[in-house]
Amino acid sequence: MKKISVLVVDDSALIRKLLSEIINNQPDMEVIGVAADPLAAREMIRARNPDVLTLDVEMPKMDGIDFLEKLMRLRPMPVVMVSTLTERGSDVTFRALELGAVDFVSKPKLDIVSGLKEYSSEIANKIRIAKSARFKRHLPLSVTKSATADAVLPVMLNHISSTEKLIIVGASTGGTEAIKEFLMHMPPDSPGILVTQHMPEGFTKSFAHRMNSLCKISVVEAEGGERILPGHAYIAPGHSHLLLKRSGANYMTELNHGEPVSRHRPSVDVLFRSAANFAGKNAIGVILTGMGKDGAAGMLEMHRAGAYNFAQDEASCVVFGMPKEAIAAGGVNEVVSLKDMARCVLTKLSNMGSHGNRI
CATH class of the missing domain: 3.40.50.2300 (Response regulator)
Structure with missing residues (x-):
């Protein structure tokens, strides 16, 4: 070779x-x-x-x-x-x-x-x-035995009746540009957005600041304990898992410094698991370009809890690893190109009666 x-x-x-x-x-x-x-x-x-x-x-x-x-x-x-x-x-x-x-x-x-x-x-x-x-010649994915989201939080579906919608995003290699493309098309009244991007500690705050300067919505590095507001996106910090929680009728952010899952902290599987637990059918999942399989199991859990999920297509991915694995696991409802992702998500939200509007 x-x-x-x-x-x-x-x-x-x-x-x-x-x-x-x-x-x-x-x-x-x-x-x-x-x-x-x-x-x-x-x-x-x-x-x-x-x-x-x-x-x-x-x-x-x-x-x-x-x-x-x-x-x-x-x-x-x-x-x-x-x-x-x-x-x-x-x-x-x-x-x-x-x-x-x-x-x-x-x-x-x-x-x-x-x-x-x-x-x-x-x-x-x-x-x-x-x-x-x-x-576009993808190497076989190297899969090693690793922890699952169980290492951070159990499955515990807790869907308090609510009409508030959320967008839950996961990405890895190539994801900074994919996330930028997605967030730049989000209108100021979009539902709250949680994002896990595999990125070292020290880069996530700068990434959030950069996105905030480019987008119509407010973008911040999650600190934990924030109420998730419409028109805001919360980026997982490089040192912790980002989770969704409920406090009464409100959705909140939570940070967890538990062990890496699928070799990553923050892990997409952990974020998606928390969305399945606490948002269910009120969530829309989005999995973007990335190497490996982090997010595939969590997206399937979201799907089973009633969420509607999108995956980026192979042609527009830098690496068609994470979306491919999520599709193969059966947790994806639609596969769309990156340029169409925001429009498709907002159209789905509009049909669901959320705050999101068509582009």
Whole structure:
């Protein structure tokens, strides 16, 4: 089997060396070149035609974001960004995802050597996903035995009679752009929205702030204990599961720092389980692009509790993993393209008699 060829672009000789060691230690990939700046990288791309590029943000001669923008316009290819976990860095990372980068890896602030080595599995997996995603040749999903939503909360259907509707969203790889596309079409009087996106702690607040600046609705990082209001979206923080709860007649947010579910905290399965427990037929579920199967079991529980569920179609997904698994599990009512998702959800809500209106 041909190995995934990777070009490492970073102005730090130490980072280039560490990334090269991590990649070359994988049986299915190899580094075919390293570059200290985008101009050198451009020549190596022409000469060696790598499958995947790892790209730093701040570099001499040309900023990594400027290079990415030119690259995606002239020679699109799979890119995994390497970013420092800072407020400024996270904003830059989201810009990179908007331009077409498949995913990102957070550089540790301290002790870069041991920090990057701890991330070796994550780095390798994101390179594999990038290679698969951009060329639509999906690798078989790696399924390992892991905890289910039972580790965080049991099934306990508690549907107090209510007409208040909610939209419950889950996503992973490629999800930041998919969520943006979805939320930007939500009107100010849309039902409350809960969102779990697989994202490291430190990025979710910046992501919520960015969405808030672009959308007609208010978007915040969930803090727990908030009353869920129409025209508001609540993003799961990177350190905790986001759950839906009831307090009397009101829907509320809750944060839970329990063990990872499907290898993730926050987990889509946990959010969907809580929606099945407390919202039932008042919920509309949406599962977007992502690697793996997180959300499939929870969406089926939502479906059985009376929710109406949408999945993003394969053609518009960066990775058709999570939607595919949810469809296969039998919890999806409709499969639609990303560009039609908001319209279809709002049309369904209008037919249900909710606050949502047609676009």
